[in-house]
Amino acid sequence: MEKKRVVVTGLGAVTPLGNTVDSFWNNLLAGKSGIDYVTKVNKDDFPAKVAAELKDWDPSVYMEKKDAKRMDLFTQYAVAAAKMAVEDAKLDITDEIAPRVGVWIGSGIGGMATYEEQFHKFIEKGYRRVSPFFVPMLIPDMAAGQVSIQLGAKGINSCTVTACASGANSIGDAFKVIQRGDADVMITGGAEAPLTNMSFAGFSSAKALSTNGDPKTASRPFDKNRDGFVMGEGSGILIIESLESAQNRGARIYAELVGYGSAGDAYHITSPAPEGEGAARAMNQAISDAGVDLTAVDYINAHGTSTELNDSFETKAIKQVFGDHAYNLSVSSTKSMTGHLLGAAGAVEAIASIKAIIDSKVPPTINYETPDPECDLDVVPNETKAKEVNVALSNSLGFGGHNAALVFKKYNG
Incomplete structure (x- = not known):
């Protein structure tokens, strides 16, 4: 069976460097850092003092407030980036094509903030005070699930959980779906919102995080004085589709996705x-x-x-x-x-x-x-x-x- 060619037609991102692809990319080229002192946990409680947080996050820009309340932050990020990517691709998910539009979005740890918040409620007030949305907000596959619901994509819907490789594996797995002809379009990428007390505690205990207290120099890959990573949050989503699909709808093509190894x-x-x-x-x-x-x-x-x-x-x-x-x-x-x-x-x-x-x-x-x-x-x-x-x-x-x-x-x- 001949493999279908796969091209990239849409991009969406919410990152510590900006909540659009353009702001993210322009800040990368300018050599700007999205890292600062962490505010989502008390930095005095941990040896690591810095993180790469999203700035000016307002989920109501991307979704109804009632829907946002039923999503963990990582899912909110994925929905926002997916909507950007679909708009960027000028993709109209009609009833006719919906069964051929799939979603494959990975997350390494899912709804950590939801878990911690609801666990405290359980300990302090008992099970009746735990949200009925606790499990759907927690599980890593819910980014893909909510993107599918929000956008009406009815094709294959999945999530790859491979720690820090989750986003790349998800794109690669979605790539193979199109190559073998099981979908024409895939909404794919990764999302994470790990800036919580337990995440900081776990990575700190593992001595994985940088203890450099200077946000400007804490993340220094390949430098001899590197001392650990700096945790960040956000989402990146790609629209990938068969070349035939892109050509048929006159889509702008950014690049071709040609190889995947795992x-x-x-x-x-x-x-x-x-x-x-x-x-x-x-x-x-x-x-x-x-x-x-x-x-x-x-x-x-x-x-x-x-x-x-x-x-x-x-x-x-x-x-x-x-x-x-x-x-x-x-x-x-x-x-x-x-x-x-x-x-x-x-x-x-x-x-x-x-x-x-x-x-x-x-x-x-x-x-x-x-x-x-x-x-x-x-x-x-x-x-x-x-x-x-x-x-x-x-x-x-x-x-x-x-x-x-x-x-x-x-x-x-």
Whole structure:
């Protein structure tokens, strides 16, 4: 069976750098940081003091207030980004096409804020005071469920939960749905709203978060003095569809999605496999699936979390895959500006990769001051680079040994 070509026709995002794709992208290119002192928890209670929060969030701009009250923040973010993406794609989901329009949106941990709030009510006042919407607000698949309800998309509806790879895996899984002909259009990406006491407590206990108290320099991927990631929140959503569907409706095409790789480490619950072995296999799979030469890849949006092992092992994985060409690549981490959006990271970074192709500009890795011999590739330090990008690869790696890679290509008809 011949695989269908898949193209990207719509983008939507709510991020710490702005609640539109344009503001997000422009701030990335300007090297601005969305990280500040955390306000959603008491910073004095934790060793980590900073986070990448959404600013000026008003769900009523995107949905009815009564609907918003029945959604956790991560679902609100997904609905907002999905509506933006559908509008951007000029996609009219009519009764006729609705069964061929699917939704696949991932989340790493789902409704953490809802869980904590309702648990306190249960402890203090008993089960009768727990909201009847508790479970539907909590479960990670509800972002996909609510987007489907809000937009009337009746095709395949699913959610991939692979920790910090959830957004990328969801896009890849949606890509395969279209390739095999099970849908014409997919609304896909990731969403996360993890800035809660228990999330801070858990990641702090695991010593995963940066304890650098300066918001301006806390997230510093590939820098020798990196000391952990900065947690963020938000959502990124793509509209992907078969080339035939896009052409039939005269859609604007941003880029072509050509490759997807996914591999397991089978090694450790939190630590990446030695030398980035699993990440390397995911990249190789994605490039093979894309049918492009290794030397055709111009840019890698790295997972680049600003943790000691991730950044060094990801660098080794890139060298293992690309050989000498690794030193011709631009390899930046936009997490230096957005923080780590966990299950939404891969989707937001896919958007950055697509925009790099469109605008021929590679966003920087900011806060890069002290080179690390273990991370010796071109990490696009501190300043945006003008560069023609014909093929971009986006990496996402998650707890549990999940590795995902996506390949986007300039659309040439």
